[in-house]
């Protein structure tokens with residue numbers, strides 16, 4: 256049995272329903288050590304036949320047997336392996352990969368073998384040396400003459416030590432000197448015990464071989480033996496093959512990116528700007544949230560929620576609204592809006608409440624110091640809910656002592672506002688008696704502390720007992736207007752407040768409670784929403800970058816159609832081709848993410864430095880979560896953008912791809 260046998264090969268092309276038979280029954284036998292030339296008129300079907308022998312064409316009738324094994328053209332995997340292991344191609348137009356050096360071109364074929372990395376490099380160098388190009392191996396194909404390019408292509412075809420070398424017009428683009436050199440190389444290959452099949456128009460080339468086949472009208476019409484086939488050497492190299500590794504596919508994707516530096520840089524820059532703005536906005540959202548949290552917790556201790564009497568029937572109204580209604584009720588039915596002792600006792604029985612502190616709050620207070628006066632202030636008794644950080648000078652109020660707001664102290668003496676400590680300040684406000692009649696209260700107390708309320712309102716405060724004494728003296732109701740409940744653990748704050756809101760006394764909901772946690776939750780929801788909206792707007796630029804990646808990948812596929820054909824002819828699988836393009840997009844995505852993040856961190860540093868003096872807070876805070884989000888979203892966009900183009904590349908028909916201009 257011959258090494259390679261074709262039997263009853265028929266092949267037609269179809270234009271619509273019309274059939275054009277090209278191969279009309281071909282039976283051939285080839286042996287290793289032969290150098291067979293196929294001659295024939297143009298359009299006679301020579302290339303079509305070579306595509307079948309080379310495992311590129313799958314649609315034909317008849318059988319191809321290699322080394323006694325029937326080649327199943329229906330099985331793509333088997334054909335990939337056959338091309339990778341058994342066949343080496345040499346094309347008329349060289350078909351070298353332009354972004355790889357000559358050495359890398361040869362290595363691309365060797366990368367589909369199981370040789371170690373060092374052995375692959377050694378073998379590629381030896382092969383380039385053998386074809387006389389040792390000193391040109393680090394050049395790119397575009398830096399070589401036609402003859403030199405064809406010799407690189409020969410070295411590449413030989414790299415995986417295939418048994419069959421198929422050369423389609425290998426000297427078609429060469430002058431006579433280069434033609435001779437290439438023919439000598441092909442003869443050497445046959446002498447090494449390989450089967451060399453050359454398609455040619457040239458009788459001179461054909462005369463070089465051991466046998467000539469002549470094709471006409473889809474059949475072999477003449478066959479001539481010129482000399483016996485070469486003796487097979489005692490030992491023949493066998494290199495086991497394997498598919499392209501992930502590492503090689505990443506490397507190739509990276510090499511191509513680098514080859515088209517400017518274009519890819521611009522695309523990466525576009526995507527990076529999108530990532531940068533999304534991250535910066537998210538970081539700004541974090542910063543603003545942190546700033547508000549910081550401001551609020553500086554003023555009040557989050558473990559001490561405020562509880563008031565509930566006056567409304569509406570169970571679904573939010574706590575803030577119900578508290579407001581209680582405050583309004585104080586003007587009309589004061590005694591129904593305060594917290595009598597039995598209410599305080601009830602609170603004390605709730606689980607996780609360590610202590611209940613009574614408190615008073617009165618509005619419309621007038622403070623007077625000499626000729627300076629402030630009206631419409633609000634007095635609140637000092638409880639554990641106040642953060643001691645809010646006191647900027649002096650200390651919290653003891654019995655018959657007063658804490659005033661910094662703004663009033665500055666109104667009196669703007670430069671030396673602390674000098675008010677130790678001075679006496681008069682004040683007056685209205686409370687109510689048992690009959691809900693207003694009672695004016697007037698007093699004069701020593702200032703012991705100056706506080707800063709900032710955005711949450713001014714702080715004027717006395718101890719509970721001080722105010723209680725003032726109320727008792729004026730015969731006003733002494734029931735507290737609110738209570739502060741001390742909760743054992745921050746984790747229980749929410750559940751305790753919820754429970755307190757559900758307590759009923761005399762069949763009615765008794766309390767309305769709100770922790771600053773609730774206030775913070777509301778603020779945080781609003782700021783998060785705002786930063787997400789901003790990030791989403793910035794996200795539109797990501798959409799643009801996705802479209803850019805789609806366009807580049809399509810362009811890349813269009814430009815590299817021939818390369819795809821070459822890779823498939825060398826034995827790359829369809830999924831290797833798909834991964835090659837996907838990898839390139841993913842690299843663009845990854846580099847964009849890194850660039851975008853570096854820019855975002857730089858933007859964060861700049862903004863924080865610029866604004867720190869103003870607000871004493873780092874207003875941009877990019878979190879690790881944001882960083883992970885940016886990388887994931889960038890890779891995801893790149894992956895999605897490459898899906899369709901890379902799939903298209905993988906599905907290209909190898910013969911059509913090789914025929915691309």
Ligand SMILES: Nc1ncnc2c1ncn2[C@@H]1O[C@H](COP(=O)(O)OP(=O)(O)OP(=O)(O)O)[C@@H](O)[C@H]1O
Nearest residue numbers: 268269275277295296297298299300301302303304
């Ligand atoms: N994809 C195709 N679709 C339709 N017809 C095709 C296709 N490829 C080749 N043919 C036709 O099949 C015939 C044989 O083509 P083939 O390329 O095999 O000839 P050839 O002998 O190699 O020619 P040449 O020496 O000019 O390269 C030609 O008539 C060609 O027009």
